[in-house]
Amino acid sequence: xxxxxxxxxxxxxxxxxxxxxxxxxxxxxxxxxxxxxxxxxxxxxxxxxxxxxxxxxxxxxxxxxxxxxxxxxxxxxxxxxxxxxxxxxxxxxxxxxxxxxxxxxxxxxxxxxxxxxxxxxxxxxxxxxxxxxxxxxxxxxxxxxxxxxxxxxxxxxxxxxxxxxxxxxxxxxxxxxxxxxxxxxxxxxxxxxxxxxxxxxxxxxxxxxxxxxxxxxxxxxxxxx
Numbered sequence: 001x002x003x004x005x006x007x008x009x010x011x012x013x014x015x016x017x018x019x020x021x022x023x024x025x026x027x028x029x030x031x032x033x034x035x036x037x038x039x040x041x042x043x044x045x046x047x048x049x050x051x052x053x054x055x056x057x058x059x060x061x062x063x064x065x066x067x068x069x070x071x072x073x074x075x076x077x078x079x080x081x082x083x084x085x086x087x088x089x090x091x092x093x094x095x096x097x098x099x100x101x102x103x104x105x106x107x108x109x110x111x112x113x114x115x116x117x118x119x120x121x122x123x124x125x126x127x128x129x130x131x132x133x134x135x136x137x138x139x140x141x142x143x144x145x146x147x148x149x150x151x152x153x154x155x156x157x158x159x160x161x162x163x164x165x166x167x168x169x170x171x172x173x174x175x176x177x178x179x180x181x182x183x184x185x186x187x188x189x190x191x192x193x194x195x196x197x198x199x200x201x202x203x204x205x206x207x208x209x210x211x212x213x214x215x216x217x218x219x220x221x222x223x224x225x
Contacts, residue, residue: 002092003030003072003144006050007062011080012040014184015049021083022049028089030072034062059136060153060160067147076141081184083111084139088179095177096141102172103142103165105134112185129176132169136161139181146171 004025008015015022025031031050035043036057046052055065063077074093078084084106095101107125110117124138134140140161150167153160168174 001030001072002028002074002076002089002141003032003067003070004076004078004089005032005034005063005066005070006078006080007034007036007059007066008038008042008046008080009036009057009062010038010040011042012038012045014080015042015045018080018083019045019049024086025084025089026050028086029076030070032066032069034066036062058155058157060155063160064152064155067144067152070144073144074141075144075147076139077136078139078181079137079183082137082139083182084179092141092177092179095179096143099175099177100173101175101177102146103140103168104132104174105138105140105165105176106179106181107176108138109180109182110185111182117185125176132165132174133162134165134168134174134176137181137183138176140165141177142168 022031026049032053033046033050034053034055035046036055036059043052043054051069053062053065053069055061067075074096076092105128108121110121124135128134128138146168150164150171153164156163165174
């Protein structure tokens with residue numbers, strides 16, 4: 001069984017939008033929502049759609065909290081604005097088993113039409129395939145026993161996905177699966193495409209040279225608020 005862990009904070013709009021999707025989704029996987037202190041109707045809605053866990057507002061801490069309650073052998077960390085078709089979810093365990101992977105990500109598809117957004121998805125997937133470093137919006141998956149051995153996501157304010165996937169690729173075979181995850185382009189649209197590219201570049205540079213990330217974390221817009 002797969003446990004799908006979704007960190008949420010003020011995601012009432014997305015939960016209402018994807019209500020039917022989550023109801024169908026829960027038939028194929030264990031669905032765990034981890035709330036970080038929402039002040040809208042997120043908690044009430046999430047509690048009706050799946051298991052609800054609450055903790056402090058921090059994406060890494062929220063995902064770690066969800067993983068502690070998960071019953072599945074495979075953990076899939078999904079953003080609230082991302083969608084995986086039910087038939088693809090059913091194939092996921094087979095892909096992981098057949099390829100003997102301990103973890104990795106899915107293939108990202110942005111939900112916004114146009115060549116620019118297709119290019120963003122394409123280059124992001126190529127980067128992940130070559131570097132074996134996965135971003136959270138690409139839907140990171142990992143075997144639960146491996147996740148526990150690696151002690152989960154580092155509970156930092158930004159880049160927990162990159163830091164975790166660096167540990168993950170040192171622990172065994174990882175890869176990007178031909179299973180699409182359809183993601184919202186809301187960050188690119190709200191923050192601006194050029195500004196987002198520049199900020200991502202600065203974050204990756206800071207990681208490469210081990211600079212402090214806190215000043216950049218403050219500029220990273222929380223699109224849920």
